[in-house]
Amino acid sequence: MTGKNLLLLSSSKYDGFGYLGFAKNEITTFFKEKNVSRILFIPYALFDYEQYTETVRKPLKEFGFDVTSIHTFKFPEEAIDNAQAIFIGGGNTFKLLSTLYENNLITKIQQKVTKEGVPYMGCSAGTNVATVNICTTNDMPIIYPPSFSALNLVPFNINPHYLDPDVNSVHQGETREQRINQYHEIPNTPPVVGLREGSLLHLNGNKLTLKGDRKARLFIRGQQPVEYETNSDLSFLLQ
Template sequence: MSCRQALLLSSSNCHGYSLLEFAKEEICLFLKKNAVNEIIFVPYAQNDFNGYTHKIKSVIDPWGYKVTGLHTYPDPANAVMSSKAIFVGGGNTFMLLKRLYEANLVNLIKSRVFEGHLLYIGSSAGTNVATKSIHTTNDMPIIYPPSFEAIGIVPFNINPHYIDIVESVTHKGETRDQRIIEYLDMPHAAPVLGLKEGAILNVNGNTLKITGVAGAVIFNKDKTKTEVPVGTDVSFLLNE
């Protein structure tokens, strides 16, 4: 049985809440139950490492947890090896994954999470790279990682910021559903979990649960779509 523990957020921002406020209680409980009081923040999805780290630090430090940017360590791999918890922030998924590969962190993070030595918190792009691959990111490919294969904390894909089709909208462009179905047409496709804003996938060993303040949608490999409200156990996705 895997000892992995992770919180995979659709986003750090949610309408009606300040930055990370909707997830504060769950993040604090997650860290407290594991006796963690220091977090390494991974700002690789954006270019202003100092500014991005300061933004997250200014929110989480007052909660009683010390945040330090991974970019401030001379050896990122050694820092991750020594850490008990990381928070991988959002931005551009392609850039994030490229930098994780360059720092030799993809397999290292996966092994430490599965061994139960490292807690993983991801948001947006940080959630994308925690999954099987980044094929279902919403971001533009502004740079090329060596592979689209990601960390693989869960064996399926996630689409953060998922938005349902709104029938009253007059825009006739491609919908999120259509793009996900295009992915599902591929032979390498895995099921896709669409996380609505405010949704969190709570990973605890072989148990997966939708938490947060919003639900999710599951796109199965046969292209059927299932609505998933907050509180639903979706552990079956590990076996799909």
């Protein structure tokens, strides 16, 4: 895991803040420590790439970074080759992963982040695809990717937008916890971090830290879930 630099957000929006606003300090520090001035954005999780890029460009410009979108390049692989940093936004995880496969970017991104240490930021769907597979996404399978296997930048899964049961709700369907437990009924499934809104994971080399202002809930197959406070060291998940 040495050399990887990841910032994985549960979402881009959080109550009381503008787009990415809740994580401004974390984002700014994350990129500037690596001398990043230009970020390559991958908008594949939504259909309107132009509008999505503009949504992302405005706040990141205010944070001090220029944004170029991969959809403006004739050859997407060359965009990855020349990227100072990569940001994959949220939307539909199935569409996102399918388009990454379609453009032959899975291995290319893995190499860039793993071997060259290029900073990677994801939120929501962009966080899902950074993990082992997309089996713990909340999204509807609107398109079928060639595989559910994702970028595997970390050896565990994440459930962004993790929700605790609402004791006042009349909803009788499965809770998030129950659905994750159902996933863990399958043998050899990786741990799952239930990442609540307002939370993010920061990987710097061999150190993985929970950031933000919310706890995270960790699910490991065959064990009871465990709550972790913000600023907890979760580096043991990298083993």
